[in-house]
Amino acid sequence: MVEVKLMANIGGHEPKHHSIPMADDAKIAADEGQLTDERWQAIINNDASYDFQFFYAVKTTCIFCRPSCKSRPPNKQNVRIFQNAQQALAAHFRPCKRCKPTGQRLPDSEWVDQITNFIDSHFSENVTLEILAEMCHGSPYHLHRTFKRVKGMTPGEYVQQLRMNKAKQLLADTDKTITDIAFAVGMSSTPYFVTLFKKMTGTTPTEYRHRHKQASETGRLHYEREN
Numbered sequence: 001m002v003e004v005k006l007m008a009n010i011g012g013h014e015p016k017h018h019s020i021p022m023a024d025d026a027k028i029a030a031d032e033g034q035l036t037d038e039r040w041q042a043i044i045n046n047d048a049s050y051d052f053q054f055f056y057a058v059k060t061t062c063i064f065c066r067p068s069c070k071s072r073p074p075n076k077q078n079v080r081i082f083q084n085a086q087q088a089l090a091a092h093f094r095p096c097k098r099c100k101p102t103g104q105r106l107p108d109s110e111w112v113d114q115i116t117n118f119i120d121s122h123f124s125e126n127v128t129l130e131i132l133a134e135m136c137h138g139s140p141y142h143l144h145r146t147f148k149r150v151k152g153m154t155p156g157e158y159v160q161q162l163r164m165n166k167a168k169q170l171l172a173d174t175d176k177t178i179t180d181i182a183f184a185v186g187m188s189s190t191p192y193f194v195t196l197f198k199k200m201t202g203t204t205p206t207e208y209r210h211r212h213k214q215a216s217e218t219g220r221l222h223y224e225r226e227n
């Protein structure tokens with residue numbers, strides 16, 4: 001709430017857009033940063049007549065859009081309203097790839113950063129190409145192709161890599177069962193998890209844990225002897 005008030009104060013010093021009728025100026029000044037019913041209707045109806053009168057950002061995806069953006073309507077409680085693209089950028093939101101709220105084409109590398117950030121914080125959930133495309137605003141085909149070109153691996157391969165790294169850490173540092181670890185990294189099938197782990201690391205999860213525990217035990221003994 002403090003943030004919204006702050007934004008309203010900053011917004012008060014911004015020059016008004018010429019497209020806003022004079023009579024509405026007072027009302028709009030009072031509503032700055034507020035998700036009014038009118039704005040919410042504009043967002044869910046993709047109403048292009050509100051474009052550049054305000055922008056909406058979605059806290060969960062860290063992306064901001066024009067009201068007319070064809071992306072799926074966000075959860076109302078996650079929406080923040082900005083008067084212009086600069087405010088949204090200053091608050092660390094990124095321009096949507098689909099509706100290009102800054103009026104500029106988002107470089108592919110920035111888009112791939114958005115996708116990567118999303119995967120980094122959601123890899124233990126069910127991350128499909130369709131979910132990625134929806135959350136990061138692009139077609140599944142285009143997203144897959146762009147991601148692979150920029151990162152040298154597909155989004156699916158990147159998800160697997162993160163899952164295996166997390167699994168290694170859990171195998172080494174915890175006593176969780178293999179099934180629990182598979183589940184914790186977002187894989188509901190233990191046999192598939194074991195197969196993938198072996199394919200990517202060259203050892204089974206159990207072997208990996210055994211070797212790692214042996215190594216740390218040896219390290220501990222050396223440490224105790226020397227001290």
Ligand SMILES: [Zn+2]
Nearest residue numbers: 065069096099
């Ligand atoms: Zn958008």
